[in-house]
Amino acid sequence: MSFKVSKRIKDILERDRRVLINTTREPYPFVADHGDGDFAYDVDGNKFIDFTSFISVYNIGVNANKQVRNAIKKQADKLSHASFTDFHGELPVAFAERLLTMFPKGFGRVFFSNSGTEANEAALKMSRIFNKGRMYNLAFFNAFHGRSMGSLSLTAAKTVQRQNFGPFSNAIHVPFAYCYRCPLKLEYPSCGIACADYIKEQPLSHEVAPQEVAAIFMEPVQGEGGYIVPPKEFVQKVRKMAAENGILFVADEVQSGYMRTGKFLALDNFGVDADIYTMAKAIGGGVPIGATVTRTSLGDLPAGAHSNTFGGNFLAIAAASASLDYVIKNRRMLEQAAKEKGAMIMKRLNQMKERYEIIGDVRGIGLMIGVELVKSKRTKAYGVEEREQVMLKCFNSGLLLLGCGPSSIRLIPPITMSKENIEKALDIFERAVREVNGKR
Numbered sequence: 047m048s049f050k051v052s053k054r055i056k057d058i059l060e061r062d063r064r065v066l067i068n069t070t071r072e073p074y075p076f077v078a079d080h081g082d083g084d085f086a087y088d089v090d091g092n093k094f095i096d097f098t099s100f101i102s103v104y105n106i107g108v109n110a111n112k113q114v115r116n117a118i119k120k121q122a123d124k125l126s127h128a129s130f131t132d133f134h135g136e137l138p139v140a141f142a143e144r145l146l147t148m149f150p151k152g153f154g155r156v157f158f159s160n161s162g163t164e165a166n167e168a169a170l171k172m173s174r175i176f177n178k179g180r181m182y183n184l185a186f187f188n189a190f191h192g193r194s195m196g197s198l199s200l201t202a203a204k205t206v207q208r209q210n211f212g213p214f215s216n217a218i219h220v221p222f223a224y225c226y227r228c229p230l231k232l233e234y235p236s237c238g239i240a241c242a243d244y245i246k247e248q249p250l251s252h253e254v255a256p257q258e259v260a261a262i263f264m265e266p267v268q269g270e271g272g273y274i275v276p277p278k279e280f281v282q283k284v285r286k287m288a289a290e291n292g293i294l295f296v297a298d299e300v301q302s303g304y305m306r307t308g309k310f311l312a313l314d315n316f317g318v319d320a321d322i323y324t325m326a327k328a329i330g331g332g333v334p335i336g337a338t339v340t341r342t343s344l345g346d347l348p349a350g351a352h353s354n355t356f357g358g359n360f361l362a363i364a365a366a367s368a369s370l371d372y373v374i375k376n377r378r379m380l381e382q383a384a385k386e387k388g389a390m391i392m393k394r395l396n397q398m399k400e401r402y403e404i405i406g407d408v409r410g411i412g413l414m415i416g417v418e419l420v421k422s423k424r425t426k427a428y429g430v431e432e433r434e435q436v437m438l439k440c441f442n443s444g445l446l447l448l449g450c451g452p453s454s455i456r457l458i459p460p461i462t463m464s465k466e467n468i469e470k471a472l473d474i475f476e477r478a479v480r481e482v483n484g485k486r
């Protein structure tokens with residue numbers, strides 16, 4: 047495919063600029079119309095292989111799951127909303143019961159909201175109640191937990207996200223194990239995971255006492271910050287430090303969860319569990335829903351301390367239930383698919399890394415894969431323009447990609463994508479990388 051900006055697309059883009067507040071648009075003009083499994087189509091009928099899953103939402107295919115679509119239609123005819131936080135309903139209760147079967151033993155409570163931001167906002171407030179008297183939280187550099195004032199206090203991926211909005215509630219940021227660009231300028235594994243020790247040795251020794259910290263928030267694999275996969279020992283050390291100091295460990299699974307890494311919970315790849323999990327994106331199968339899942343032993347909230355209007359919305363729950371049914375029935379297949387297809391993509395990308403100077407790093411688990419572009423392997427200077435050019439070329443050839451971090455690209459196809467289409471996408475990607483690499 048060779049993409050052309052039609053009059054229709056130009057017109058929609060102009061109207062968009064006129065009436066919509068600016069957000070975080072990609073450097074290419076994709077104007078969505080419909081989706082169909084591995085593909086997304088624009089309003090002119092141009093067909094794109096979707097390597098974004100529309101930001102890790104369509105993990106089981108772009109608008110492809112018939113049960114999800116039918117469940118939405120059926121529920122829409124019956125009752126779409128029932129003020130579940132004020133009244134009661136069997137649908138959300140039954141969904142919570144099923145969802146909890148996907149969590150470790152001891153997890154028995156769910157709070158529903160509409161987004162990842164709200165799921166984290168709820169976790170933030172819950173940690174203050176469950177750990178009363180502790181006023182601080184810990185989070186990581188490169189973290190993304192949302193953009194509302196509470197969740198934004200935890201986010202530290204790009205300064206533009208925080209600029210003009212402070213002061214925030216009490217969050218202290220600490221280095222994440224970003225081994226390609228070690229914040230402590232050390233090398234893995236000889237570093238001995240010094241970044242995990244840093245938390246206890248620096249902020250918790252000089253700034254706030256551990257018993258003042260309510261929770262530590264961690265994305266098991268950092269998403270918006272650049273698809274950063276930490277070593278297993280890092281996550282384990284941080285988890286241990288939290289447990290030893292009565293600090294609640296909150297795993298933000300909004301982007302990494304729901305089979306994306308091959309496991310329902312990305313944290314399971316690291317052999318530890320959390321005290322609170324937050325999820326959103328893929329659990330609704332394309333419909334907005336957030337969930338904050340807690341250990342039963344943490345207790346409950348006082349009535350009225352936290353709530354919302356649309357949490358447990360029947361339409362969202364119907365879609366999420368149908369999606370979860372599919373995941374439960376096909377769990378082994380999805381695990382295997384993420385593993386095999388992930389290995390296939392990693393192999394090709396690692397070959398590209400050998401061939402092209404602008405590929406600095408390749409990292410991922412399952413089908414949560416990132417490629418960091420650089421100007422040169424030696425300087426590791428961020429390949430910002432290189433990324434933009436690669437993404438634009440891919441778009442023009444029929445492949446949708448999303449950026450993350452300063453100069454990384456995420457490769458996150460639906461887990462159900464065929465191997466054939468994955469190969470096609472990788473061919474388009476390699477051609478774009480080769481051309482941009484050759485132009486330097």
Ligand SMILES: Cc1ncc(COP(=O)(O)O)c(C=O)c1O
Nearest residue numbers: 161162163190191192269300301
């Ligand atoms: C890890 C993580 N947490 C929270 C959020 C915020 O979720 P939402 O955009 O649904 O509010 C995101 C969004 O990208 C995310 O990746």
